[in-house]
Amino acid sequence: xxxxxxxxxxxxxxxxxxxxxxxxxxxxxxxxxxxxxxxxxxxxxxxxxxxxxxxxxxxxxxxxxxxxxxxxxxxxxxxxxxxxxxxxxxxxxxxxxxxxxxxxxxxxxxxxxxxxxxxxxxxxxxxxxxxxxxxxxxxxxxxxxxxxxxxxxxxxxxxxxxxxxxxxxxxxxxxxxxxxxxxxxxxxxxxxxxxxxxxxxxxxxxxxxxxxxxxxxxxxxxxxxxxxxxxxxxxxxxxxxxxxxxxxxxxxxxxxxxxxxxxxxxxxxxxxxxxxxxxxxxxxxxxxxxxxxxxxxxxxxxxxxxxxxxxxxxxxxxxxxxxxxxxxxxxxxxxxxxxxxxxxxxxxxxxxxxx
Numbered sequence: 001x002x003x004x005x006x007x008x009x010x011x012x013x014x015x016x017x018x019x020x021x022x023x024x025x026x027x028x029x030x031x032x033x034x035x036x037x038x039x040x041x042x043x044x045x046x047x048x049x050x051x052x053x054x055x056x057x058x059x060x061x062x063x064x065x066x067x068x069x070x071x072x073x074x075x076x077x078x079x080x081x082x083x084x085x086x087x088x089x090x091x092x093x094x095x096x097x098x099x100x101x102x103x104x105x106x107x108x109x110x111x112x113x114x115x116x117x118x119x120x121x122x123x124x125x126x127x128x129x130x131x132x133x134x135x136x137x138x139x140x141x142x143x144x145x146x147x148x149x150x151x152x153x154x155x156x157x158x159x160x161x162x163x164x165x166x167x168x169x170x171x172x173x174x175x176x177x178x179x180x181x182x183x184x185x186x187x188x189x190x191x192x193x194x195x196x197x198x199x200x201x202x203x204x205x206x207x208x209x210x211x212x213x214x215x216x217x218x219x220x221x222x223x224x225x226x227x228x229x230x231x232x233x234x235x236x237x238x239x240x241x242x243x244x245x246x247x248x249x250x251x252x253x254x255x256x257x258x259x260x261x262x263x264x265x266x267x268x269x270x271x272x273x274x275x276x277x278x279x280x281x282x283x284x285x286x287x288x289x290x291x292x293x294x295x296x297x298x299x300x301x302x303x304x305x306x307x308x309x310x311x312x313x314x315x316x317x318x319x320x321x322x323x324x325x326x327x328x329x330x331x332x333x334x335x336x337x338x339x340x341x342x343x344x345x346x347x348x349x350x351x352x353x354x355x
Contacts, residue, residue, distance in 0.1 A: 004319045005067050007032035007092075009059045009083055010074035011044045012223065014097055017126075017304065018072040019048035021312030028316060034062040059083055063090040070120075070319050073097060076171040077178065081106035088117040093319045095312070097124040099182050099339065100332030102173035107336040111329045120318040122311075122325040123332040125186045129310035130302040132280040133187065135295055139274070139282060140191055146271030148192045151248045153184035154264045157219075161210040161254040164222025167230040175232030177204065178339055181252040184265055185240070186335055187276060188248050191267055195242035197334065201351040202238035202342030208255040209234060238342045277301060 006028050008015055012035075022028045030050035035041035038057050045053040056062040062071070063086055070093035073083050081101035087094045088110075100107050100123050114121040127133060139145065157176070165171040166179060189195070211234075212227035237251035265276040272284035279300040282293045299306065318325045341352040 001027070003027050003029040004316055005029050005031045005069045007034065007062050007065070007068040007071045008044075008074060009034045009062060009071055009087075010076075011035035011037070011041045012074060015044065015072070015074035017308035018074055018095070018312065019044055020305070021309045022072075023048045023050075024309060025313055025316055027320070028312075032056065032062050032065055032068050034059045060086065063087055063092065068092060070095070070315070076165050077173045078102055078171050081110050084110050084121065085113040088113040088119055088121065091117065091119065093120040093122075093315070095122045095124065095315045096332075098126075098186075099173065099178050100329070100336055104333070104336050104340050107329075107333040111333055114329045120315070120325055121329045122315050122318060123327045123329065123335075124311065125183070125190070125327045125331070125335075126304075126307045126311050127183050127187045127302055128190055128326060129307045129314065131297055131299040131306070132276055132302060133191070135297055136274055136276060136280060136282070137191060139272075140193075140269075144272055144282070144284065145267065145269030145274060147246075148267050148269040149246045150268045151188040151192055151246075152264070152266050152268075153188050153248070153250045154252070154262060155180040155184045156251065156253045156256055156258055156263075157261050158253075158256055158258040159211050159214055159217055159219050160261065161230065161232075161234065162220050162222045163210060163212075163225035163227065163229070165224060166222055167210060167232050169231040172232060174204075174339070174343060175234060175236070176252040176254045177233065177236040177342060179254075181236065181250060181342075182335060182339060184252070184263070184277075185248065185250055185338060186331070187265055188250075188267065189335070189338075190331075191276070192242070192246055192248070193244075194331065194334070195244045195246055197240060197338050197341070197354055198243045199241045199351050199353045200238060200338060200341035200345050202236065202345040204233040204236040204343060204346040206233050207235070208257075211255045236342060236346070238345070240338060240342075
């Protein structure tokens with residue numbers, strides 16, 4: 001059985017989920033790793049079962065390797081579009097971490113490159129692959145929730161600015177909105193049927209900074225953490241309206257005076273409702289009685305390792321021509337329109353309306 005020969009570009013923390021997914025897929029051979037730090041690339045390749053993988057520090061050289069058929073892009077956000085376009089032009093299938101890029105213009109350029117190449121480009125909206133999401137989508141597709149007209153999503157950290165490139169707007173494109181908000185906004189939008197965005201009203205705040213003075217409470221820090229670098233928002237919120245009349249309210253934070261971290265994703269239809277996080281729960285009515293229904297499944301909440309495995313497996317199925325991705329570049333473009341409009345709305349202090 002021939003295997004898909006894969007290269008990973010960027011060997012930072014998120015790449016571990018990609019490496020792990022590829023290692024556990026019997027139809028993958030990891031043959032190349034690229035990172036600015038060659039030692040880190042070698043260590044990751046060896047740890048995930050590919051000690052003979054070729055190591056690069058320049059992604060152009062990896063893409064010039066004719067044996068590489070597909071790549072994961074796990075680099076800083078500001079390089080996603082550039083590398084994705086180069087990979088597509090080199091004839092590679094692409095799995096690119098979220099967000100697709102930093103701007104709508106970049107997203108459209110990636111979309112054009114994908115069309116010209118005919119290759120798969122899959123955006124890393126990993127929560128679409130969670131068991132809770134996949135189960136709920138069957139209920140939604142069957143009409144059990146009716147028309148979903150409102151959704152509300154929160155992903156709030158009281159102390160959770162990872163620092164490093166995450167807090168450098170030039171490399172990240174933003175703070176909790178583009179890092180965390182992209183996940184919960186996409187999750188709601190996907191389950192709502194991916195309606196076209198009509199208008200966005202948003203606010204981004206930098207009132208608390210990165211709270212690096214806080215003692216006695218640990219949090220995840222990026223490898224290049226520097227407490228003195230922070231040019232991103234610490235909190236953002238938005239109301240997103242869609243052409244079909246539905247709306248989505250969202251708030252996200254790296255820093256907030258909050259009792260504890262929380263994640264909540266809820267959808268409301270005219271026949272029923274649902275909570276996706278913190279645990280899947282479906283609400284409905286029968287015989288004039290309101291019912292709260294808990295599906296009997298292994299994972300009511302999103303399981304990161306299983307979610308990434310499903311994402312990688314789906315990508316490989318697409319590379320082998322068995323199916324088409326459920327996270328196409330077009331979805332990446334629409335999400336970038338929403339994210340950029342929230343930042344623009346906050347900067348201008350006005351609603352952004354799409355024609």
